[in-house]
Amino acid sequence: MRGLEKQGPSATAAPCGCAQPALETGNLLTEPIGYLESCFSAKIGTPRQPSICSQSRACLKIRKSIFNNPEHSLMGLEQFSHVWILFVFHKNGHLNYKAKVQPPRLNGAKTGVFSTRSPHRPNAIGLTLAKLEKVEGGAVYLSGIDMIHGTPVLDIKPYIADYDSPQNLEPQTKHHKLRAAGPSDATANSCDQQLLSGCEKAQPCHSTKEKPKCREHRTSDENSQKFRDTSEIQHTLPEDRERAVDLALESSREETMDEPEDQLGPQELKSFLEEGTDRPRKVEGALVLRGSSAETRWDASCHARTADRVPCSVVPSWVKEAPVATLQVRFTPHAEMDLRKLSSGGASQTSFKYFHSAEEAKCAIEAMLSADPRSVYRRKLCKTFAMS
Numbered sequence: 001m002r003g004l005e006k007q008g009p010s011a012t013a014a015p016c017g018c019a020q021p022a023l024e025t026g027n028l029l030t031e032p033i034g035y036l037e038s039c040f041s042a043k044i045g046t047p048r049q050p051s052i053c054s055q056s057r058a059c060l061k062i063r064k065s066i067f068n069n070p071e072h073s074l075m076g077l078e079q080f081s082h083v084w085i086l087f088v089f090h091k092n093g094h095l096n097y098k099a100k101v102q103p104p105r106l107n108g109a110k111t112g113v114f115s116t117r118s119p120h121r122p123n124a125i126g127l128t129l130a131k132l133e134k135v136e137g138g139a140v141y142l143s144g145i146d147m148i149h150g151t152p153v154l155d156i157k158p159y160i161a162d163y164d165s166p167q168n169l170e171p172q173t174k175h176h177k178l179r180a181a182g183p184s185d186a187t188a189n190s191c192d193q194q195l196l197s198g199c200e201k202a203q204p205c206h207s208t209k210e211k212p213k214c215r216e217h218r219t220s221d222e223n224s225q226k227f228r229d230t231s232e233i234q235h236t237l238p239e240d241r242e243r244a245v246d247l248a249l250e251s252s253r254e255e256t257m258d259e260p261e262d263q264l265g266p267q268e269l270k271s272f273l274e275e276g277t278d279r280p281r282k283v284e285g286a287l288v289l290r291g292s293s294a295e296t297r298w299d300a301s302c303h304a305r306t307a308d309r310v311p312c313s314v315v316p317s318w319v320k321e322a323p324v325a326t327l328q329v330r331f332t333p334h335a336e337m338d339l340r341k342l343s344s345g346g347a348s349q350t351s352f353k354y355f356h357s358a359e360e361a362k363c364a365i366e367a368m369l370s371a372d373p374r375s376v377y378r379r380k381l382c383k384t385f386a387m388s
């Protein structure tokens with residue numbers, strides 16, 4: 001966390017005067033992981049966003065020049081329902097961009113390029129949230145895409161509503177009160193449903209009170225019983241008992257685990273996402289798939305404002321139930337004193353640049369440390385750690 005940093009990174013020379021390696025200066029020489037085989041052959045007629053046409057299909061084969069065994073790189077991806085695709089607008093030309101653009105929806109009015117999804121931008125990088133139909137060997141099959149045939153794809157990342165949707169940032173916004181100032185609730189609560197293809201009719205979000213009670217939206221009372229169940233499970237992990245951060249404030253695990261309410265396999269779930277069958281109406285949170293050998297828990301993130309609360313995206317169980325304990329954070333008197341000093345901000349003193357107050361800094365530190373930022377190596381090496 002760059003709380004006190006004075007300057008941004010230098011874009012030119014290293015301290016020794018040598019030219020910095022390209023990555024350090026952000027000059028990335030990209031190599032496409034594959035070229036999209038898309039149902040659209042030309043820019044004209046291609047949807048402007050993936051949500052417009054869920055039937056638009058494409059296939060991406062990972063190139064052998066990237067990975068000898070492309071299928072290895074896709075291992076586990078099939079457990080996600082949606083993926084981000086980062087790609088190059090290769091049919092635009094690098095120099096073809098302006099600071100202000102006229103997005104079709106503004107009907108002729110201009111706005112800054114970075115406030116739009118214009119394909120004409122400095123680095124010609126596109127970002128599409130696509131539905132993952134299947135993974136087969138070294139290839140992924142997608143639907144709900146807005147890229148033309150031959151589009152160079154730079155990367156694939158799984159869509160994880162907990163990370164990728166503002167509604168899911170509650171542990172920080174609600175409990176740690178990090179957002180001292182920011183956009184109004186109405187803006188912050190824009191429906192991520194609208195981002196997702198294959199989900200029907202997004203409902204307007206009126207207020208947080210009207211949100212359906214998905215796991216993230218339950219009240220703390222409603223969550224507490226579930227939390228007790230979860231924490232019991234957590235405490236059976238041997239490492240849990242040994243972890244402590246020497247910085248104060250007790251932080252409890254906010255995440256809860258829903259009871260299984262139905263049993264669906266990935267394919268059933270995917271077809272549900274596609275077709276909206278009746279069955280998953282019973283499902284609001286976690287779904288359990290019982291395989292022949294092991295049990296896999298599927299979690300259906302339900303952030304949609306749809307009346308029947310359909311789940312919109314699916315992630316594997318490890319995303320929400322990672323076997324990593326939340327740490328307790330305690331601030332030592334010394335750390336408290338340092339925070340006070342920094343917040344007093346006298347002219348000669350170092351003060352916060354990115355935090356508004358000591359309380360906010362404390363919340364940020366607590367949030368960051370309670371999530372256990374250590375590498376796996378360090379976690380195993382030292383069971384406890386202290387910061388002052």
Ligand SMILES: C[S@@+](CC[C@H](N)C(=O)[O-])C[C@H]1O[C@@H](n2cnc3c(N)ncnc32)[C@H](O)[C@@H]1O
Nearest residue numbers: 043046047048089090091117126127147148151
């Ligand atoms: C408005 S952009 C949005 C793309 C992406 N969802 C985003 O937000 O970055 C989508 C349009 O880009 C154009 N397009 C798609 N693939 C392209 C490519 N490889 N090169 C240039 N233009 C492309 C098509 O006209 C399509 O309608």
